[in-house]
Amino acid sequence: MKATLESKIPILPTHPAQKPPLEPLYRQVYRSLRQAILSGALPPQSKLPSSRELARTWGVARNTVLEALELLAAEGFLEMRPASGTYISATIKSEIQSKPQKVRPSPTPPLSEWAKRALEQKIEAKSSTPITIDFRMGNVPTSLFPAEEWAASLKVRSKDLRGLAGGYGQGLGPLETREALCEYLAKERGILATPDMVMLSSGSQGSLDMLARVFLEPGRSVVVEDPSYLGALQVFSASGAQVIPIPVDHEGLHIEHLVEKLVKGVPSSQIPALLYTTPSHHFPTGAVMSVQRRLELLEWAQNTGCWVIEDDYNSEFRFDGRPISALQALAPHLVIHLGTFSKSLAPALRAGYLVAPPELIETLSATRYLTDRQPPTLDSLALADFIRSGGFARHIKRARVQALERLSTLRAALTQHLPDWQIKSGGAGLHLYLELPPYLLEREVVARAYAAGIALEPLAKYAQRVPTNGVLLSFAHLEPAQIVQGIVGVAGALE
Numbered sequence: 001m002k003a004t005l006e007s008k009i010p011i012l013p014t015h016p017a018q019k020p021p022l023e024p025l026y027r028q029v030y031r032s033l034r035q036a037i038l039s040g041a042l043p044p045q046s047k048l049p050s051s052r053e054l055a056r057t058w059g060v061a062r063n064t065v066l067e068a069l070e071l072l073a074a075e076g077f078l079e080m081r082p083a084s085g086t087y088i089s090a091t092i093k094s095e096i097q098s099k100p101q102k103v104r105p106s107p108t109p110p111l112s113e114w115a116k117r118a119l120e121q122k123i124e125a126k127s128s129t130p131i132t133i134d135f136r137m138g139n140v141p142t143s144l145f146p147a148e149e150w151a152a153s154l155k156v157r158s159k160d161l162r163g164l165a166g167g168y169g170q171g172l173g174p175l176e177t178r179e180a181l182c183e184y185l186a187k188e189r190g191i192l193a194t195p196d197m198v199m200l201s202s203g204s205q206g207s208l209d210m211l212a213r214v215f216l217e218p219g220r221s222v223v224v225e226d227p228s229y230l231g232a233l234q235v236f237s238a239s240g241a242q243v244i245p246i247p248v249d250h251e252g253l254h255i256e257h258l259v260e261k262l263v264k265g266v267p268s269s270q271i272p273a274l275l276y277t278t279p280s281h282h283f284p285t286g287a288v289m290s291v292q293r294r295l296e297l298l299e300w301a302q303n304t305g306c307w308v309i310e311d312d313y314n315s316e317f318r319f320d321g322r323p324i325s326a327l328q329a330l331a332p333h334l335v336i337h338l339g340t341f342s343k344s345l346a347p348a349l350r351a352g353y354l355v356a357p358p359e360l361i362e363t364l365s366a367t368r369y370l371t372d373r374q375p376p377t378l379d380s381l382a383l384a385d386f387i388r389s390g391g392f393a394r395h396i397k398r399a400r401v402q403a404l405e406r407l408s409t410l411r412a413a414l415t416q417h418l419p420d421w422q423i424k425s426g427g428a429g430l431h432l433y434l435e436l437p438p439y440l441l442e443r444e445v446v447a448r449a450y451a452a453g454i455a456l457e458p459l460a461k462y463a464q465r466v467p468t469n470g471v472l473l474s475f476a477h478l479e480p481a482q483i484v485q486g487i488v489g490v491a492g493a494l495e
């Protein structure tokens with residue numbers, strides 16, 4: 001069969017709106033012909049018009065057509081027969097051609113149980129409602145990000161990538177960065193660690209995900225504070241493990257509840273694998289865990305074998321006196337300490353770390369290797385320089401001054417415009433927790449403020465079982481004038 005198929009030659013998508021942006025012309029020719037072959041419009045073994053004719057038909061250069069034909073031949077759609085012409089390949093199966101092209105195979109492969117649980121976590125979409133002042137959590141002050149210093153360090157360190165043996169870096173992150181972190185953590189947080197106990201991570205979320213992979217699965221359990229950080233709750237729930245909430249009071253995690261619930265009469269197979277806590281500054285109430293509670297918690301962990309995850313977020317932002325030492329400093333053999341540069345530098349860097357007892361490092365490294373091999377070397381080296389040069393300490397000092405100024409503005413505005421709201425935190429961190437007077441309901445307050453273009457968060461968003469009547473105000477990313485405008489706006493919305 002040697003018919004030529006002029007009438008079946010597809011029309012090129014010439015209308016600019018139809019073109020995928022920036023697709024080269026030869027790609028358009030290629031795609032149009034491939035589609036015509038796959039749909040059966042150009043059947044196997046039929047002969048194509050000459051490249052000259054095709055070029056004329058489409059009004060394109062002959063070279064453009066030749067490029068497309070060569071690509072189709074290389075992929076097996078066409079056969080170029082010397083001294084005869086170009087033919088649609090005989091091996092294109094006719095049943096593929098005759099069947100209508102479907103976007104998805106049917107039935108689609110089922111999602112894994114993990115993916116189904118991940119989808120259930122209701123990751124919040126950004127709202128399209130216009131917001132004038134946004135006090136919601138997750139807003140981070142980035143105006144002071146030391147862009148020039150960071151860029152200079154990246155430039156210098158780029159050359160190091162040339163000398164990197166094997167091209168890849170180290171699984172835990174560059175030794176220099178882990179050494180710099182150990183020095184910093186010993187000085188600022190009283191942490192006892194050697195570089196081989198430190199792994200750089202893509203922020204706290206990366207650390208939490210890794211720990212969940214290593215320790216959690218259906219049939220296991222993890223203890224969390226109630227209320228607690230959503231990033232942790234979500235990754236733990238996605239693991240399929242049972243999440244056990246334990247209430248928090250002004251001294252932090254209520255150990256008595258923990259002991260009551262998890263020691264008396266509980267078989268050892270049901271002892272939780274992990275306990276997640278924010279002892280330096282409870283998320284989101286700001287409570288600092290007392291020394292008594294710390295010791296009780298560690299004793300419980302020692303007796304049960306449960307690993308304690310200490311999330312030390314925001315410890316750089318302490319406004320009244322020096323930061324309290326990390327829990328890890330009391331028991332490096334029981335505690336996995338997590339830190340992040342999301343608040344102190346920028347969340348977009350995705351830079352964090354974990355400090356773990358040495359016996360866990362091999363497992364964590366193996367997990368890391370399968371997940372994403374290693375932390376990004378260049379960013380990690382820039383971080384080492386930034387810490388060692390004193391740049392990080394200087395930056396934190398400036399950021400703390402700015403945050404404190406904004407906190408003072410917020411406190412003054414609250415005292416003046418919402419005097420019945422009780423400020424329950426404020427010694428540290430970049431948000432305030434406020435208890436509402438009994439005549440106000442948190443859901444209603446949030447809804448009325450929202451309608452006035454001001455976004456706050458209800459405490460209930462982070463609670464599992466404990467009753468709540470409070471709101472959270474993230475403030476450090478807002479200018480003082482915006483803070484006042486927001487509080488005046490909330491007061492007005494409640495009148």
Ligand SMILES: Cc1ncc(COP(=O)(O)O)c(C=O)c1O
Pocket residue numbers: 138202203204205206229231278283311313339340341342347351352
């Ligand atoms: C309790 C807590 N931990 C950690 C983080 C930071 O997470 P990441 O390092 O994944 O950005 C936050 C950020 O909001 C947080 O509130």
